[in-house]
Amino acid sequence: KWAGTTLTPRDISLDLASLPKLIPIAKAAIFNTALPAAEANWLGSDIEPTNSPSYLRIYACVSVTGILRVARTVGGVTVTEDLNSGTALVADAAYMFTVPWRTGDGIDIRYSVTTGTIKRLLIDEIGGAE
Numbered sequence: 001k002w003a004g005t006t007l008t009p010r011d012i013s014l015d016l017a018s019l020p021k022l023i024p025i026a027k028a029a030i031f032n033t034a035l036p037a038a039e040a041n042w043l044g045s046d047i048e049p050t051n052s053p054s055y056l057r058i059y060a061c062v063s064v065t066g067i068l069r070v071a072r073t074v075g076g077v078t079v080t081e082d083l084n085s086g087t088a089l090v091a092d093a094a095y096m097f098t099v100p101w102r103t104g105d106g107i108d109i110r111y112s113v114t115t116g117t118i119k120r121l122l123i124d125e126i127g128g129a130e
Contacts, residue, residue: 022127024057025050028109030121035062038114039069042121046073046106051127056099056107058083058123064116065091070099073106080110088112092119098126 027047036042047056060068065088069080083097101107109121 024124024126026122027056027125028121028123030118032120033118035064035111035114035116035118038066038112039110041071041108041110042118043108046108047123048106049101049103050125052101052103054101055126056097056101056123057126058097058099058109058121059094060089060097060109060121061092061094061119062089062111062116063091063119064113065089066111066113066116068095068097069110069112071108071110072101073108074104091116094120 028043030042058070062068067086067088068083070083071078071080081099083099084095089095099107107123109123
């Protein structure tokens, strides 16, 4: 029983079928890597959602002050979205952002400056509730 309700094998199998959507999916990771040129893409290629709709949890720490951006491509058109309300990140400080995405979105990361180090970037897809 769960919360006073008797569960059937069917109930449990339905719950198990939804489980992959609740477990974060690692999408990208960078550690101790030189920044590319300003406004250049950080990832080798755009990442795309496994589940839709879902969220990206982006953790970033950079050695120099600058503006972190999501570069979102839909239908061959790319737009940038400033994270942290367009305010520069503090050098060596860690930040975490939640970004919604859908089927058809391709996501990359850009930074407004160069000559520094990406200390850590982790991007995970969160498929269930945020």
